[in-house]
Amino acid sequence: MTTTTEHGLAPGHSPKLSQGLPETPSRRRFSWNFTVRVLLLLIAAALTLGPVLWTLSTSLRSPSESFKLPPSFIPWNPDFTSYGEVFQQLNIFLLVLNSALVTGLIAVGQMVSAAMAGYAFAHLKFRGRGALFSIVLATMMVPVQVTIVPVFMLIRGMGLSDTLLALILPAIPTAFGTFLMRQYFMGLPVELAEAAAIDGASPWRTFRSIYAPLAMPGMAIVGILAFNFHWNEFFRPLILTISEQNFTLPLGLVSLQGNLGTGSISVVLAGVVLSMIPALVVFMFGQRALQDGLTAGTGK
């Protein structure tokens, strides 16, 4: 939070500066500017949050009322029929379980593999380190859509088609996570390794007892990013899973909307709201980590 206030201080309109100049009109223009600015920002915020509020509020209307106008944005008289209904029409438990398994295992796998690879690139000396790291970075630029056909074949060849492992295994090696963890480890002082070496610790011990515990915050960022991305993922599950018992949440919800057509909006929206809960938890507790992770490596 402190960083926010520091960065946010009005660069041009600093109060000190306007005190130095003895004109009053500039003060009045300033508050004018403030009002218009906040008004525009409030409109933008309403347009951003409005659709989500409508989704939440409409999921809490009864199915027969859900498409009546005027729309509702605040659930004054919540009605939970749609939530009961969505559990009947969709095997929500299975969808949540699948999504949680896939997302959780990918997140843990990425945290561990990225921490190990990041540490090797940051602190261990071996031949070809720079070249190998460049190759890892280069793979970040290849879109998933280009590799999906061969990955699909490979998964078939491995006998994993239409399993959850088909979603998990290819997503564990992470170029971005490795990059993030390398940066993180490079930020930890080298003196720690020297001290450990003087005490006779092996490179493995140095990693396990000294660097890995210090790198937990970095690993948390990798984990949160992976969780958010794969919980919401649609393209790969659409291709790599076939039977409904292996569907993840987004896939199940899209098929629900397809089946129902426009029948009962509130039921579909109840499913959408349920699927948002983990994302909301991440938003409340890991927003800062998520923002930093998303923008890592894009600026100075």
Add this chain to the structure above:
Amino acid sequence: MSTTTPRRERPKRTDKTATPMAARVAGAKSQKAGAAHPRHNGRHSQRWLAWVFLAPTILGMGLFTLIPIVASVVLAFFRWDIISAPTFVGFDNFSEVVQDPTVRVSFVNTILFVVVAVALQLGLALALAIMVQEKMPAWLRVFFRSAFFFPLILSAASVSIFMRYLFNEQFGVVNWFLSLVGIPAVPWLTTPGGSAAVVILVYVWQNFGFSFLLFIGGLASIPVETYEAASIDGATGWRKHLHVTLPLLSPTTLVASVMAIISALQVFDQPYVLTRGGPGDSTRTAVMVIFESAFQRLEFGQASAIGVLLTLIIMAITAAQFRLSKRFVFYQ
């Protein structure tokens, strides 16, 4: 908060050029220590550990990224439907794909989509970032930042599900609001122009927050003194932003536009859920055509050829942007 502060500061501290002496001393020390404990700290055990640590990432990437890239390029020269054996067809896939009207339309759609969506996304993000970074109470700034960031954490599929209801012609909320100001119901999802507009709006709604975050970071790195100097020279309001903010922000703008263009070129979830590419081919995108030719028509060779073309376009645009940047980007 506790996680961010160290990450911002640390890279500076370890920057080797910043403290060459320390680094050299450290290197010498660790070599000495290595000599004292050859069994543990010699180059051997470090190298050994490095390869063990790299194994999962390197093997995984080789298997699931590098081999598939090569396979994709090779496959683009074969005709294969998985069932019968693949046959080599040279450049046939490419010439067929380039002549196929659906593929052509989808590439044109994709490029138009990128131009409009990225322009909207960057313009909106920049304007909002400038407004948020000027003087206002801290809690209000936190609220706006969280609000604009919020759509990023949702799934594009879920967003498209509820947006489809919001843009419904008869009972949609958007048309209801328009009717309040006397605008007759717009056939959003049943006309080519309407569906294209919806796909763009829904995409921008969800993604402008990312560019917004990048611009916020870029604005924070502009030194306050620059603005003070501009104010003393008499620059105010818009002119200040035009002559100070925009040039100093150009490195951020470059990064933001490269990232926005690359991700917009790969748009799939929104058109797939909102319109399935229709009506007609009006919202069909390049990635949708890859998906359909591979997994619905089982023409894996053609799908690979389209994928290779899309990758070439992405690479060309990235390269062009960085070349252009040498001319237009102002580095401090």
